[in-house]
Amino acid sequence: MTKFEYAPAPESSAIVDIKSSYGLFVDGTFVDPVDGTSFKSVNPATEEVLADVAEAGAADVNRAVAAARTAYENTWSTMSGRDRGKYLFRIARLIQERSRELAVLESIDNGKPIRESRDVDVPLVASFFFYYAGWADKLQYAGAGPAPRPYGVAAQVIPWNFPLLMLSWKIAPALAAGNTVVLKPAETTPLTALLFAEICQQADLPPGVVNIITGAGDTGRMLVEHDDVDKVAFTGSTDVGKAIARSVAGTSKKATLELGGKAANVVFEDAALDQAVEGVVNGIFFNQGHVCCAGSRLLVQESVYDEVLDRLKRRVGTLRLGDPLDKNTDVGAINSAEQLARIRELSDVGETEGAERWSPACELPDRGYWFPPTLFTGVSQAHRIAREEIFGPVLSVLTFRTPAEAVEKANNTPYGLSAGVWTEKGSRILWMSQQLRAGVVWANTFNKFDPASPFGGYKESGYGREGGRHGLLSYLNTEEK
Amino acid sequence: MSERLAVKKTYKLAIGGKFPRSESGRSYQVADSAGEFLANAAWASRKDARDAVAAARKAFPGWSGATAYNRGQVLYRVAEVMEGRRAQFVDEVARGEGLARQRAEKAVDEAIDRWVWYAGWADKIAHVVGSSNSVAGPYFDFSVPEPTGVVAVLAPQRSSLLGLVSVLAPAVVSGNTVVLAASYERPLPAITLSEVLATSDVPGGVVNVLTGRVGDTAPALASHMDVNAIDLAGAAGDTEHAHELELAAAENLKRVVRAPGAEPDWTAEPGLERITAHLETKTVWHPVGI
Numbered sequence: 174m175t176k177f178e179y180a181p182a183p184e185s186s187a188i189v190d191i192k193s194s195y196g197l198f199v200d201g202t203f204v205d206p207v208d209g210t211s212f213k214s215v216n217p218a219t220e221e222v223l224a225d226v227a228e229a230g231a232a233d234v235n236r237a238v239a240a241a242r243t244a245y246e247n248t249w250s251t252m253s254g255r256d257r258g259k260y261l262f263r264i265a266r267l268i269q270e271r272s273r274e275l276a277v278l279e280s281i282d283n284g285k286p287i288r289e290s291r292d293v294d295v296p297l298v299a300s301f302f303f304y305y306a307g308w309a310d311k312l313q314y315a316g317a318g319p320a321p322r323p324y325g326v327a328a329q330v331i332p333w334n335f336p337l338l339m340l341s342w343k344i345a346p347a348l349a350a351g352n353t354v355v356l357k358p359a360e361t362t363p364l365t366a367l368l369f370a371e372i373c374q375q376a377d378l379p380p381g382v383v384n385i386i387t388g389a390g391d392t393g394r395m396l397v398e399h400d401d402v403d404k405v406a407f408t409g410s411t412d413v414g415k416a417i418a419r420s421v422a423g424t425s426k427k428a429t430l431e432l433g434g435k436a437a438n439v440v441f442e443d444a445a446l447d448q449a450v451e452g453v454v455n456g457i458f459f460n461q462g463h464v465c466c467a468g469s470r471l472l473v474q475e476s477v478y479d480e481v482l483d484r485l486k487r488r489v490g491t492l493r494l495g496d497p498l499d500k501n502t503d504v505g506a507i508n509s510a511e512q513l514a515r516i517r518e519l520s521d522v523g524e525t526e527g528a529e530r531w532s533p534a535c536e537l538p539d540r541g542y543w544f545p546p547t548l549f550t551g552v553s554q555a556h557r558i559a560r561e562e563i564f565g566p567v568l569s570v571l572t573f574r575t576p577a578e579a580v581e582k583a584n585n586t587p588y589g590l591s592a593g594v595w596t597e598k599g600s601r602i603l604w605m606s607q608q609l610r611a612g613v614v615w616a617n618t619f620n621k622f623d624p625a626s627p628f629g630g631y632k633e634s635g636y637g638r639e640g641g642r643h644g645l646l647s648y649l650n651t652e653e654k
Numbered sequence: 655m656s657e658r659l660a661v662k663k664t665y666k667l668a669i670g671g672k673f674p675r676s677e678s679g680r681s682y683q684v685a686d687s688a689g690e691f692l693a694n695a696a697w698a699s700r701k702d703a704r705d706a707v708a709a710a711r712k713a714f715p716g717w718s719g720a721t722a723y724n725r726g727q728v729l730y731r732v733a734e735v736m737e738g739r740r741a742q743f744v745d746e747v748a749r750g751e752g753l754a755r756q757r758a759e760k761a762v763d764e765a766i767d768r769w770v771w772y773a774g775w776a777d778k779i780a781h782v783v784g785s786s787n788s789v790a791g792p793y794f795d796f797s798v799p800e801p802t803g804v805v806a807v808l809a810p811q812r813s814s815l816l817g818l819v820s821v822l823a824p825a826v827v828s829g830n831t832v833v834l835a836a837s838y839e840r841p842l843p844a845i846t847l848s849e850v851l852a853t854s855d856v857p858g859g860v861v862n863v864l865t866g867r868v869g870d871t872a873p874a875l876a877s878h879m880d881v882n883a884i885d886l887a888g889a890a891g892d893t894e895h896a897h898e899l900e901l902a903a904a905e906n907l908k909r910v911v912r913a914p915g916a917e918p919d920w921t922a923e924p925g926l927e928r929i930t931a932h933l934e935t936k937t938v939w940h941p942v943g944i
Binding site: 300316411414415418419422423430432587602606611612613614615616617618621623625626627628629631632633635636638641642643651 | 782783785787788789790791793795797802803882893896897900901903904905906907909910927934935936937938939940941
């Protein structure tokens with residue numbers, strides 16, 4: 174059969190107007206940071222500097238929290254739910270209208286394939302605002318009593334893997350419930366949050382309801398520890414999540430923590446193997462594996478191990494790695510040099526500890542941060558690559574004989590964010606979904622998200638839920654006055 | 655004829671369905687509200703606390719895996735047996751809390767009724783906090799509550815039975831297993847309740863009761879890596895101690911019910927907060943197709 178080569182199919186970046194520098198979005202306007210420091214945001218696919226971005230210091234954090242407090246007291250908490258909802262509907266529509274611009278900018282700043290930012294991230298962002306917009310005037314039906322109250326000012330810190338999507342998971346429910354927010358995007362991916370700030374302006378959202386401050390870990394820490402913050406929401410690493418849990422201890426602040434994972438994707442011998450392999454590939458190589466709920470441990474029933482591995486390797490061999498803006502790209506760039514170093518380190522440890530490493534023949538671009546899709550076989554439960562979150566395109570393959578053994582191995586982790594099950598037997602799906610100690614179980618599918626569907630972890634994957642009615646409750650105060 | 659010599663009771667811990675003494679061999683004197691000697695109670699050590707956690711973990715699969723109907727039945731049976739021990743509870747509450755007989759009776763009745771109220775939630779809580787989720791795609795998607803796991807409960811220091819029931823029942827009804835640190839000065843109702851549980855079809859290890867200094871057992875429980883949640887009700891009013899326990903709990907991200915500034919009025923309507931505090935939400939997706 175003739176083999177057809179792919180022609181380049183680049184998405185134009187002309188639609189995006191990246192400024193040379195960005196200030197902080199405080200009280201409805203862009204302002205310079207008080208002490209004037211900044212950092213650079215880099216395109217991970219080319220290592221080109223995209224923009225200078227303001228680094229918020231203590232004075233800036235104070236200013237942003239004060240703006241959020243004032244907006245909460247004077248505007249947002251006294252506005253009718255109906256009007257709050259209408260602002261959120263406006264924002265949802267603007268996101269749809271500017272979706273191409275948002276998707277291209279997300280791919281440039283983050284390194285993820287345009288296919289994903291265009292078809293997954295941005296449509297979900299709009300849907301989260303739409304979903305929570307509708308809740309704003311229905312809070313009394315949310316199951317938090319007849320007159321639920323917002324907390325006040327929410328401090329929100331989000332990661333770099335789904336910059337805009339995580340922003341929507343945080344801001345939409347917080348605003349619907351009547352809170353105001355100060356949000357800090359990750360230092361490697363601040364640009365779409367700043368574009369979102371422009372959308373807030375376009376929507377005439379009252380000043381101070383949404384404040385966006387940029388910076389690194391110190392900025393986030395100052396924000397979370399600020400005395401005038403009532404609610405903390407964080408998505409990121411388990412280590413930082415624990416530090417936040419310590420910092421809110423002894424205060425009246427409430428926290429929602431969505432942290433790391435080491436999900437098992439369990440394939441039984443009776444599974445539809447092609448679909449299962451597709452799901453396994455999506456589970457670990459979606460977004461370069463920069464996914465907290467990634468299916469990073471594949472558990473295959475021994476009887477089909479050889480067959481699954483053959484099909485898996487064949488499928489991974491067809492993945493196209495390269496320019497994130499090319500519409501045919503499956504695997505984009507690793508988000509930062511730092512993350513690339515971590516993936517390399519843990520993969521090297523995998524080899525040192527005795528697991529066997531495999532990657533398809535795969536040319537990596539000369540510039541930028543890249544890591545090929547990688548499988549490890551012969552992995553034992555004690556190996557670091559089976560225990561630690563790699564947060565990259567690296568899959569550890571383990572085997573099992575009985576369902577009980579699969580459950581035992583799947584649950585043998587301090588994490589509990591997600592899990593996958595592949596089998597054609599209905600009763601086994603339901604049994605497995607009961608046994609797996611994880612907040613999301615995908616059966617015969619993987620990495621599906623929806624604003625109506627609660628998401629969040631068991632154990633050290635954090636607490637609280639985002640999405641659905643449960644996600645709304647994370648921003649409603651049910652305690653008596 | 656001489657008066658019959660009473661058989662004095664030895665008060666012990668309850669761990670894994672057994673009634674051991676503290677492994678430390680220590681005990682302490684429990685006095686009534688007037689300072690009169692009531693009993694020698696076991697003074698649990700950190701090792702006892704760890705043993706209790708291991709027992710609770712062992713009991714978790716069976717208890718959480720039981721049907722909700724079955725858990726509701728077993729817990730209702732607890733109320734029946736409590737009713738049979740009503741006089742003993744009234745006596746212990748009256749002497750420990752220094753209440754007049756009538757008020758002690760009221761507190762015990764309320765405690766038994768509250769246990770019945772919680773027992774009934776076993777097969778209803780999922781209606782109230784679970785959901786079917788209308789996602790934008792061909793998927794069946796639902797969310798169900800599941801028990802968090804092993805829960806450490808610091809029982810209220812003052813309300814020795816009503817307060818105790820108000821923190822214990824909401825944890826066990828959904829399928830969690832519990833290590834309970836009883837009130838230091840008023841432990842007898844907790845010990846009696848542990849005997850009630852042992853004779854009510856509640857599997858061993860589902861509720862483990864430690865008596866002794868909360869200052870010994872609570873830090874061991876708060877920092878234990880196999881405890882999933884902690885209710886700090888018993889540290890009410892002790893801000894500093896509660897803060898330390900919450901810091902220790904952060905080490906494995908335990909779900910924490912914070913200590914109130916002062917012990918609340920336990921006669922108030924309880925609401926669902928203490929049930930939901932020890933629940934996880936699990937969301938399951940499956941494609942729809944032919």
